[in-house]
Amino acid sequence: MVDFLHKRKRTFLLSGMCLCVLAMILSVFPGIRLSVAEQGLAMVVVPLQRGANTTILWLQGRFAAMADNASLIAENAALREENIKLTLKVEQLHLAGEENYYLTNILEMRQRFPELPTVGARVIAQNQNNWRSRFSIGSGTREGIEANMPVLAGDAVKGIIRSAWNNHAEVITIFDGEFSVAVHSIRAETAGIVRGDIQLSREGLLRMDLIAATSNIMPGDTLVTSAYSPLFPPGLPVGTVLSVHPNPDGLTQYALVEPAAGTNRPHMVLVVTG
Amino acid sequence: MLRVPVMGVLILFNYVSQTTIWPELAILGVTPDTALIFIVSYGMLRGEIEGALFGLAAGFLMDIFGGEYLGVYALMGFLAGYVSGKPFRDFFKDNYFLPFFIVLGMALVYQFALYVALFMFRGHLDFWFYVYSIILPKTVYTAALAIPLYLLVHIINKRVETFENNRRSLFEDKEND
Numbered sequence: 001m002v003d004f005l006h007k008r009k010r011t012f013l014l015s016g017m018c019l020c021v022l023a024m025i026l027s028v029f030p031g032i033r034l035s036v037a038e039q040g041l042a043m044v045v046v047p048l049q050r051g052a053n054t055t056i057l058w059l060q061g062r063f064a065a066m067a068d069n070a071s072l073i074a075e076n077a078a079l080r081e082e083n084i085k086l087t088l089k090v091e092q093l094h095l096a097g098e099e100n101y102y103l104t105n106i107l108e109m110r111q112r113f114p115e116l117p118t119v120g121a122r123v124i125a126q127n128q129n130n131w132r133s134r135f136s137i138g139s140g141t142r143e144g145i146e147a148n149m150p151v152l153a154g155d156a157v158k159g160i161i162r163s164a165w166n167n168h169a170e171v172i173t174i175f176d177g178e179f180s181v182a183v184h185s186i187r188a189e190t191a192g193i194v195r196g197d198i199q200l201s202r203e204g205l206l207r208m209d210l211i212a213a214t215s216n217i218m219p220g221d222t223l224v225t226s227a228y229s230p231l232f233p234p235g236l237p238v239g240t241v242l243s244v245h246p247n248p249d250g251l252t253q254y255a256l257v258e259p260a261a262g263t264n265r266p267h268m269v270l271v272v273t274g
Numbered sequence: 275m276l277r278v279p280v281m282g283v284l285i286l287f288n289y290v291s292q293t294t295i296w297p298e299l300a301i302l303g304v305t306p307d308t309a310l311i312f313i314v315s316y317g318m319l320r321g322e323i324e325g326a327l328f329g330l331a332a333g334f335l336m337d338i339f340g341g342e343y344l345g346v347y348a349l350m351g352f353l354a355g356y357v358s359g360k361p362f363r364d365f366f367k368d369n370y371f372l373p374f375f376i377v378l379g380m381a382l383v384y385q386f387a388l389y390v391a392l393f394m395f396r397g398h399l400d401f402w403f404y405v406y407s408i409i410l411p412k413t414v415y416t417a418a419l420a421i422p423l424y425l426l427v428h429i430i431n432k433r434v435e436t437f438e439n440n441r442r443s444l445f446e447d448k449e450n451d
Contacts (some may be wrong), residue, residue: 016352020348022345023348045290045335049293131389131408136339
């Protein structure tokens with residue numbers, strides 16, 4: 001096979017490039033997807049990602065426990081034996097405790113929005129490159145998750161589902177350049193669009209656009225999702241205005257916004273399924 | 275035919291590690307592009323055809339699970355594999371510095387191409403921001419891992435070649451008998 005291709009290098013090169021370009025053209029049309037290939041690969045890749053993620057969490061817990069152990073020995077040699085026993089117990093309980101912490105978070109989040117139908121999901125993988133801000137969760141269409149469903153972390157908007165498969169889904173975070181949500185300032189009664197921006201994401205900030213020049217929006221104002229948003233239920237916290245700046249056109253202003261969901265990578269998220 | 279499953283496992287291993295392990299080891303917020311190292315290494319060791327096929331498969335996997343459009347990573351992986359295999363087919367394979375420089379150059383071109391394909395055409399024209407915050411750190415981090423990962427691919431390739439040669443000679447012996 002390879003020898004055959006070696007004799008037809010030019011044809012091979014052209015065919016490969018044409019195949020990729022054809023795939024690009026086809027993927028522009030919505031609805032055309034490699035569903036079978038995606039589902040098949042996901043059955044292999046997602047369990048591996050889940051396993052790797054669990055191993056990483058275990059290792060992180062182990063290193064943290066080791067560091068605690070070392071400092072306790074230095075502080076009090078008399079308690080060494082007891083300390084080792086406790087450390088072993090801590091190691092054993094660490095993963096269970098961590099899981100419990102995240103599940104409690106999920107429960108608290110659900111209690112904050114009792115009227116919203118939600119599904120808790122674990123973050124299993126990060127985006128493969130640094131050009132986008134995305135992550136994968138270990139729940140998918142099996143749990144009722146579909147594309148364009150809002151994703152919450154803590155009690156605030158964290159992102160939106162980009163695509164969902166049987167056993168996992170991809171989330172676009174609020175910092176991603178493709179993310180945008182219609183928001184509303186409760187105090188100033190001002191509407192606008194909050195967008196992700198790769199440059200601002202380095203400082204942990206978002207950008208709010210399309211603020212009327214006459215608006216009296218000011219730093220400290222809380223922004224929540226607007227009733228005009230087609231994807232997000234109204235009233236979900238998005239962020240707090242940090243500073244307001246006029247646009248050169250003089251007709252609108254823009255604001256820098258601190259996200260309410262924080263900048264840290266979450267371990268668990270809540271997907272609003274209804 | 276051992277080579278095909280080995281290639282598949284290598285591609286899967288790379289993708290899983292790139293989405294789980296490497297984000298935990300990010301430096302200045304960037305992760306290394308280990309897929310490119312595997313593609314370049316494989317291309318250099320096995321020639322342009324196999325390098326291109328490896329790049330195509332690795333790229334399609336990335337496209338399927340999170341690419342913007344199907345085929346962008348596949349095309350770049352295909353070309354990276356082909357280009358790195360073309361002139362370096364007969365180089366001394368235990369020379370580890372050549373892969374380092376090839377990965378360094380290729381990572382720079384690859385990241386720049388990604389910027390052009392995904393950002394520049396969408397009006398993100400603050401070129402130097404992207405150079406300093408993503409392209410350069412990512413290139414350096416990727417190049418720093420080029421030698422150990424090339425070594426890994428080299429060892430795997432050697433084992434597979436030994437296995438294939440033994441198998442071939444076994445069949446030739448039987449034919450001669």
